[in-house]
Amino acid sequence: MKQENFEPKILAFCCHYCAYSSADLAGSMRIQYPPNVRIIRTPCTGRLETEYFMKALENGADGVLVAGCLEGGCHFVEGNLCAKRRVNYTREILEEIGIEKERLRMVNVSAAMARPLADTIIDMVETVRKLGPSPIKQSSFAKAAEDKIGVSKQENRK
Amino acid sequence: MIVAQRKNIPDLLAIVKSHKKLLVLGCGTCVTVCLAGGQREVGIIASSLRMAAKLKGLPLEVEELTIERQCDNVFLEQAADAIKRNDAVLSLGCGAGVQAIAERYTDKPVYAGLDTAFIGILEERGVWTEKCAACGACVLHEYGGICPVTRCAKHMLNGPCSGSREDRCEVNPERQCAWQLIYKRLKDIGQLDRLKKIKPPKNWNRSQSGGYRTIIREDHRV
Numbered sequence: 460m461k462q463e464n465f466e467p468k469i470l471a472f473c474c475h476y477c478a479y480s481s482a483d484l485a486g487s488m489r490i491q492y493p494p495n496v497r498i499i500r501t502p503c504t505g506r507l508e509t510e511y512f513m514k515a516l517e518n519g520a521d522g523v524l525v526a527g528c529l530e531g532g533c534h535f536v537e538g539n540l541c542a543k544r545r546v547n548y549t550r551e552i553l554e555e556i557g558i559e560k561e562r563l564r565m566v567n568v569s570a571a572m573a574r575p576l577a578d579t580i581i582d583m584v585e586t587v588r589k590l591g592p593s594p595i596k597q598s599s600f601a602k603a604a605e606d607k608i609g610v611s612k613q614e615n616r617k
Numbered sequence: 618m619i620v621a622q623r624k625n626i627p628d629l630l631a632i633v634k635s636h637k638k639l640l641v642l643g644c645g646t647c648v649t650v651c652l653a654g655g656q657r658e659v660g661i662i663a664s665s666l667r668m669a670a671k672l673k674g675l676p677l678e679v680e681e682l683t684i685e686r687q688c689d690n691v692f693l694e695q696a697a698d699a700i701k702r703n704d705a706v707l708s709l710g711c712g713a714g715v716q717a718i719a720e721r722y723t724d725k726p727v728y729a730g731l732d733t734a735f736i737g738i739l740e741e742r743g744v745w746t747e748k749c750a751a752c753g754a755c756v757l758h759e760y761g762g763i764c765p766v767t768r769c770a771k772h773m774l775n776g777p778c779s780g781s782r783e784d785r786c787e788v789n790p791e792r793q794c795a796w797q798l799i800y801k802r803l804k805d806i807g808q809l810d811r812l813k814k815i816k817p818p819k820n821w822n823r824s825q826s827g828g829y830r831t832i833i834r835e836d837h838r839v
Contacts, residue, residue, distance in 0.1 A: 510657055513664035552661070555626040556669045595668050 467521040467587040471496045471580070472511070474504045476534040477570045478526030485573035492577040493584045496524065503527075504565075505538020512549045512563055519596050522587035525565040526576065532569060539567065559590050618738070619647040619711045620745045621654060621731040626665045630673070632728050633666065633707055637676055640703040641666070641730065642696055642718070643683030644710035651745055653731050654709030656683040662709065662730060687714030693721055700725055753823030753830065759811055761802035766819070768795035774816040 473479040479500045485492060501507060504527030515523050525546055527539035543565055550560035564586075566579045624632075633639050641663045649655030663679045670677035682699045686692040687710035700706055700718070705726040708715040711733040719727045735747035750767040756774070757764055766772050770788035777796030780787030784797040803809050823830075 508657065510660040510664065513661055513668075517664045517668055552626065552665055556665050557672050558668065595671055 465588060465592055467495050467584055467592075468519065469496045469522040469524055469580075469583060469587060470515045470520045471498045471524040471526060472501050472504065472507055473498050474527045474534075474539070475500055475502055477528040477532070477572075478566075478568050478576060480570035481526075481568050481573050481576045484571065485577050488573050490573050490577045492580040495584045496580055503533065503535045503538035504542035505533070505535055505540075507542055507545065509545050509549050509552070512546070513552070516553070516558065516562065516593065517595060519593065521590075521593045521596070522562045522564070522583060524580070524583050525563075526579070527565065527567055529567045529569050558594060561586055561590060562593065618650055618736070619713075619733060620651045620735050620737045620747070621648050621711055621733045622651075623653055623658065623662065623709075623731055624729075626662075626669050629662065629666060629707065629730060630669045630675075633677070633705060634670070634673075634675055636704040636726070638678045638680070638703045638705075639666070640680045640682060640696075640699050640706045642687065642699070642706050642708050642710070643681075644687040644708075644714050645683055645685045646688075648709060648711060648714075648731060649683075651739070654711075659683050659709055662707075666707075687711075688717045690717070690721060693717060697722075751824075752819070752821070754820055756816075756819070759816065760799045761806060761808060761811075763795060763799045763802055765795050765799065768798070774819055 471478075473482060479498070482498055504525055507525060512523050512525075525542055527542050528534065530539060530543075533539040546563060546565040550563055553560045553563060564583060566576075568576045568579070641659050643649070643654050643656055643659035645655060648658075652658065659681045663681045666677065667679050670679075680699060680703055682696055684692050684695050687708060696718075700722050703725075705728065706718055706722070707728050707730045708718055709730045710717075711731065712729065715727055715729045718725075734745075736749040736751055737745050737747040740746045747767055749764060752766050756766065765774055765776060769776055770786050770792070771778055773796070776799070777794060778787070781794035781797060782790065784794050786792040786794045800809075800812070803811055
């Protein structure tokens with residue numbers, strides 16, 4: 460995929476009590492944010508486990524955004540703090556794998572922070588756009604192309 | 618329980634890179650509790666290996682499976698089919714689990730995905746501490762239930778040494794002096810007189826000398 464045509468696919472896990480409502484409010488307020496994010500509502504960011512972020516990236520997301528309540532404001536007391544630690548741990552694993560850790564980010568917003576959420580989404584999309592398509596997808600594309608070349612060579616031999 | 622921690626992804630990839638089909642096999646007992654090799658960690662490590670292999674252009678297929686206990690043949694049977702259809706096994710069990718697989722499946726390479734660390738307990742969320750060195754001849758009754766062999770940096774049976782500062786160990790000031798703990802504990806339970814007796818040198822024959830240890834129970838043999 461060429462860099463200039465690249466539209467990042469970003470998965471946003473949004474907490475029901477803050478970021479999801481905030482995204483809703485952004486809609487009501489006619490605040491624009493890029494359509495690159497696919498929002499998944501979660502009961503609390505504390506529900507999210509390391510493997511969710513890994514699977515998202517493995518299955519082709521260019522970036523993952525985790526949006527939870529402000530610190531100290533979690534409906535379940537400390538779910539967002541659990542999520543913060545898991546996000547940091549996952550970022551360490553991504554570095555070990557060789558994927559830019561900036562592809563995974565956590566933000567804290569309240570249900571009233573529609574503008575800051577939209578700004579965060581814009582910033583995340585731009586960050587990932589600069590990083591380019593996920594190297595996981597790229598390598599699978601490269602492999603598919605390679606396989607195709609391999610097949611056509613075999614066909615030529617026939 | 619046995620406490621272990623995962624090896625890092627570049628090391629794991631270096632270990633398994635010569636294979637095309639890999640089974641990442643988790644264990645549902647000790648290493649699940651210490652968050653190193655259970656079903657969730659199998660998912661994380663398998664995903665990581667798939668992605669790392671893709672980035673390096675290696676054709677690695679990774680299958681995931683977790684069984685109840687790797688160190689037991691009865692449970693190990695449940696992994697037989699998965700082991701058969703893969704080129705190699707990356708075990709997320711402790712060292713005993715890895716060797717149980719190697720002994721049972723003689724034609725299959727088995728690798729350790731974890732570094733098995735010690736026998737210990739969960740001290741607080743996310744913190745595990747060694748409590749037992751499996752020395753083979755327990756002396757805990759003499760020391761109020763606090764093990765000087767494991768928890769004293771100098772393994773002293775007639776302590777304390779003269780190096781501790783307040784209640785801190787001189788070898789590592791972040792650690793508590795085991796002998797301070799022993800003294801306080803024996804005082805609390807009214808057994809301070811135990812410390813008046815000089816303990817003879819420990820018999821280490823029952824520890825790791827002369828190779829691996831075995832226990833044979835004739836009453837249970839068939």
